[in-house]
Amino acid sequence: MINQVLISAAGLGIASLLGSAIGLLIKKISHRLNDIFLGFCAGMMLAASIVCLIMPAIEMVSPIQWWQIIAGVAAGVGLICALDYVTPHLHHLTGIEPEIHHSNKASINRILLFV
Template structure:
């Protein structure tokens, strides 16, 4: 099976890898079939863990390879990574300003983006979907980098990134479906909303892989772009949400655990 995967087109590899990460979002959302009373402490630690994975992946799997790929620029080798990183953050900020969405643990009256009549459940799903766009893009770009023949990009490293993103998608799925169930939504509907937030990852993954495969000079920019978007999401949304209910110390330990897991995966497998 591994040999068959290795021989696939990198776009197909990215599609399969991001379908895996989407599947773990669904697995996390399926917790709602077991209980609707996951403690707030547990959810905060899980969100912290997700943020830690995203932060570690941003450096180990994205920024560091982007800088290494630009070593031929000498003193200016940091420039592509810097431009891409800032660009990714600005892109997410612009989307954040205009796309209607609602952060977890906030009333509907505090929805961000342009005014809308969307339901609370839809706004929550859109917020988590924003998290998943850079994650899917990161996985796709990683597989595209392998196909481009970059020395710093390996198939094992791309797989490690997909595994890490998938692991942190589990708590994100739970963080959507369980609160919706607690608010009175049926188990099946809460599950559908929870897993739907990960549906964008295969789309973003295919776009990322195809972009760098057919426009290789943009690769370091694309890697850093995904990193900037992920850091923006972590700092602007995920970490504040994990700290909003008085469980700050535990949520911070979740960040440390997530960072350690992703760092270990990348170093061991990459």
């Protein structure tokens, strides 16, 4: 089993290294290509969360306890919405989209972006 863990860790590390190298080499990509990459990543994360988290949770509990899974998913959606509201949106710096006004102060937005 330790061999499988080491092989998986090495594969993930190499994939991360290659992705980072590509990101460093390509300085400017088109808006369309950026949307394609973001859509692909969002689809992969959605599939991973459903297949690896939600489906096993459904199998582990009885139908009466599904409210726990629904509450967990709803809490996750609420957290993402809250984070989208409080974190800075600096699209205007990239020139891709105009800035959507958030009621937070600019200095707090920069700190949150750094974090």
